[in-house]
Amino acid sequence: VALAIIYFTTNSVRRGLHHDHHAGRGEVGQAVKTALDVGYRHIDDARVYRNEEEVGAAVFESGYKREDVWLTSKLWNDHHDPRDVETLNTTYLDLFLIHWPIAFNRDGSVYNKELTDDPFPTWQKMEEMVAKGKVRNIGVSNFNIWRLSKLLSHPNITIPPAINQVELNFYNPQPGLLAWAKEHNILIEAYSPLGGDGQVGRTLNLPVVKEIAAELDITPAQVIISWHVQRGTVVLPKSVTPARIEENLQVTRLPDALFEKLEAAAVGHKPQRTLNPSESWGLPFDLFE
Numbered sequence: 001v002a003l004a005i006i007y008f009t010t011n012s013v014r015r016g017l018h019h020d021h022h023a024g025r026g027e028v029g030q031a032v033k034t035a036l037d038v039g040y041r042h043i044d045d046a047r048v049y050r051n052e053e054e055v056g057a058a059v060f061e062s063g064y065k066r067e068d069v070w071l072t073s074k075l076w077n078d079h080h081d082p083r084d085v086e087t088l089n090t091t092y093l094d095l096f097l098i099h100w101p102i103a104f105n106r107d108g109s110v111y112n113k114e115l116t117d118d119p120f121p122t123w124q125k126m127e128e129m130v131a132k133g134k135v136r137n138i139g140v141s142n143f144n145i146w147r148l149s150k151l152l153s154h155p156n157i158t159i160p161p162a163i164n165q166v167e168l169n170f171y172n173p174q175p176g177l178l179a180w181a182k183e184h185n186i187l188i189e190a191y192s193p194l195g196g197d198g199q200v201g202r203t204l205n206l207p208v209v210k211e212i213a214a215e216l217d218i219t220p221a222q223v224i225i226s227w228h229v230q231r232g233t234v235v236l237p238k239s240v241t242p243a244r245i246e247e248n249l250q251v252t253r254l255p256d257a258l259f260e261k262l263e264a265a266a267v268g269h270k271p272q273r274t275l276n277p278s279e280s281w282g283l284p285f286d287l288f289e
């Protein structure tokens with residue numbers, strides 16, 4: 001379980017804005033410090049959240065050694081041009097992801113068809129960053145199977161993506177992507193694991209979740225996070241509330257029957273994605289199709 005400390009509302013991502021609605025100054029740093037103190041060692045950040053400095057400072061001020069903390073960041077859409085990929089403020093990152101499979105132009109306009117259709121020139125720069133020791137691992141985010149297969153089968157690829165970070169929750173459980181990624185040795189990270197935009201309350205109040213919580217004497221959020229871990233994913237719950245940050249780290253192993261019950265309930269309905277910026281970015285296609 002990692003702390004996704006970052007506030008970046010769905011609407012602002014949809015509009016492609018970089019500055020509204022993320023957690024206030026100080027709030028993110030405080031969340032990072034709380035998280036490290038209760039035992040988190042993995043912080044999931046991104047360039048577009050505009051708080052890497054605050055996160056870095058919080059880690060430094062916490063007194064934990066850099067090598068004991070796992071820091072992830074993500075390349076924003078307007079930096080896919082090979083000339084722009086390698087810009088880092090830290091000595092190194094543990095994981096660097098291509099945030100979206102959509103390349104914008106360098107001036108921020110949507111979209112760069114060439115680099116979107118073939119992300120390899122961007123990927124090659126990420127590979128170079130590994131060779132230079134700037135990043136330890138590289139991966140992608142929001143890639144579907146088709147886009148991942150295309151990248152994986154590029155004749156010149158030397159480092160396959162280690163990670164694909166995607167929306168994964170009760171309403172969008174993506175069993176097909178999970179199985180495919182496992183087969184191809186790609187680890188899946190779950191963002192919006194509790195339900196995403198507007199769906200957290202609904203998820204935590206599901207009868208099946210509440211029943212399991214009561215039976216095991218844990219909270220509904222702990223049921224959901226434990227389920228994600230048991231599905232073999234890295235879970236990235238987001239919170240700035242100290243009690244919840246602590247709560248979300250207490251993972252248990254669900255008895256098989258209860259795990260299966262929750263899994264069946266999750267995959268047993270029409271999937272519903274909460275975050276899809278295709279339309280607001282004005283793309284002439286759905287980026288997940």
Ligand code: A2P
Pocket residue numbers: 191192193194195196197200204221222236237238239240241244245247248
């Ligand atoms: P807050 O940051 O105010 O604590 P997701 O990761 O699925 O996008 O969900 C993030 C949202 O869920 C945030 O609004 C966060 O609120 C809330 N949240 C995080 N952990 C819990 C929890 N254990 N119980 C209830 N709500 C939670």
